[in-house]
Amino acid sequence: MQFIQIQDVTKAYANHLALDKVSLSVPKQTIYGLLGPNGAGKTSLIRIINQITAPDSGEIFIDGEKLQPKHIAQIGYLPEERGLYKKMKVGEQALYLAQLKGVDKIIAEKRLKVWFERFEIMSWWNRKVEELSKGMQQKIQFVVTVIHEPRLLIFDEPFSGFDPINVNILKEEILRLRQEGATIIFSTHNMSSVEELCDTIALINNGNKILEGSVKEIKQQYRTNTYEVHLTSVATALGDSLPNGFHLLSKLVTGYNEVTATIQCDPYVKANDLLGFLMDFGQIVSYRELLPNVHDIFIQQIESQTDKN
């Protein structure tokens, strides 16, 4: 079930094409990572989903309905550049922003109290935003983003500016929000958080979608058939005598008769054959496939794109 359908969205600015017929689909109740280098078109796309700007062509559907102004109340957006009214009091400001999203004042106040209790920031209610540290302001901003209980959440670099402890709190909250039914679009450069949190990712560059799919599938798709083995009690030297189809990429002799090696298989051979072959050499301690991480795929894809141009 797709929650967001983006179909052939194009957006051109005066002298460059920010989005060129981009189509994406975000499954319901998942965390969707939107990846891409700076200037790829992520912010343009996010702004279009938020109806801050309109696309030149293409359509967007949210839960089967064409995107329209009423959906603003169902979207929560945490921009990369955070901002609050500095001179305004925390509670007053959160109430104001919640009301702008269409939440009734009394309900907003109740929900805010729950969130403030949860983050243990109740004592900030009557303090001015400018009196708070940057990390504190980020917490407020996060609360303000989710206060209207949106069905779609868009986080642009949500972890920048947080210390590791607060990053963990935030991750838990994001996972909990998904649990409660929200669909989350997550735009970031931080690849480790992508692998940890995202169910699906899309990679865009220069206004084009390069790949899209679940993290698992993509990793499979970009597997290089490389294995890492760890052997002890090695009798003969490993390397010169590998059968056809297997290539030794690296070998590390650690200690007495102990070897860690990475071996790549050609697509037509079975990985299990390698295992059988290795048994003759010594004791196999560990054996695992080296799947590419998202970071590598990201860099590889962007570089191959740049080469093409």
Add this chain to the structure above:
Amino acid sequence: MNKTLLILKREYLTRVKKPSFIIMTFLGPLLMALLMVVPIFLATISDSGLKKVAVLDETEWFKSKFENDENYIYSYVNDDLDSLKSMVLKGDYNTLLYIPKPELNIPVNAILFNAKQASISLKSSIRNTIKTEVENRKLLSSGIDPEVIKSSKTNINIQTIKLEDDGKESKSYTEVDVALGLITSILIYFFIFMFGALVMRGVIEEKTSRIIEVMVSSVKPFQLMMGKITGIALVGLTQFLLWVLLTLGLYSVFALLFGPEAVSQLPAGTNMIGQNIGAAQISGNAQVTEIFEVINSIDFGVIIFSFLIYFIGGYLLYAALFAAIGSAVDNEADTQQFMLPVSIPLILGIVLSNFIVNNPDGNIAFWLSMLPLTSPVIMMVRIPFGVPYWEIALSMSLLVAGFVFTTWLAAKIYRTGILMYGKKVNYKELWKWIRYQ
């Protein structure tokens, strides 16, 4: 609740609750009142009680020239200077006026000896008496009778009567019209600049604090802009209204405390409506009553109504432009290049208003009062002189059309500008934004 209304409410409340607003609102009229009250208060204090002035007149020209009044009693003495000085110190006299014999043709000198500081009013009254006497003596020595000079001084009083279409004749007083026109137009000018700048700063603040992206993900940029402009307009109206009320309040408290005579002595121009300006320029009771007669005949209904329309209309027209400027820049320092062309029509209006009062029905006056960028200032200058209703109606309609146009234009710049950072914006760029779909 409507989102524009929510924004309006916030813009209004945060500004009205600011200490600077409260201080300005209450301090303004208080300072004004102090300005009016203190001189009179001081005067009443220093003039309390009779003061004795000893006159030692060596010239013997001023015998019985100094006349006693409610404050000063003059007594002519003939003792020597030093003993008189000690009498002043002892308190037998408050002041000793010593007029030494003039040497040859050196002008007459006078010296005032006081135990305390001599009052200004005493000094000036003595100066006048001596001056008149010396002048009369000079005239006599040239063979001219001072009475002839006195009788040749003439007051010319020209009455102006305005002929109305319906055959009615009404007295008019150009000075009153000038004062009314200039004061109302200057008020509008200041209001537009003060609160227009507030709109601009508000937009820049939202941009630099980066709250703007959160805001426009909840509301349309146009709603945000209009909420801000109308909210600040209400702040301005609130401040203006409070000023008027407080000034009137203080004025009446003052009148109760010091009596109505004191009020009529108030320095010219401190009265909000400016009725006293004309009065100050003319002395003589007959003319003052005449002015009040004229003031009563002025159509304040039309003036107040048009003042409000031009006050609000002019503000809305310019505030939209100021909002657009604020959205196009990253900080206040960059506003200069755009501020200039926006301010020129207003400044031109104020500069030309001195010229307009001399020829309120001329061609230039007519066209400038039709052009929406200048009409709020120029039309207010013209209205006290009487402007045909159709002209006022046309000018107001053009003003409305003007502010609809600038708002439309500003909204286009605004919605692009608020999300644009780090770009040096020029007019070509602005033009591009206007043409974006």
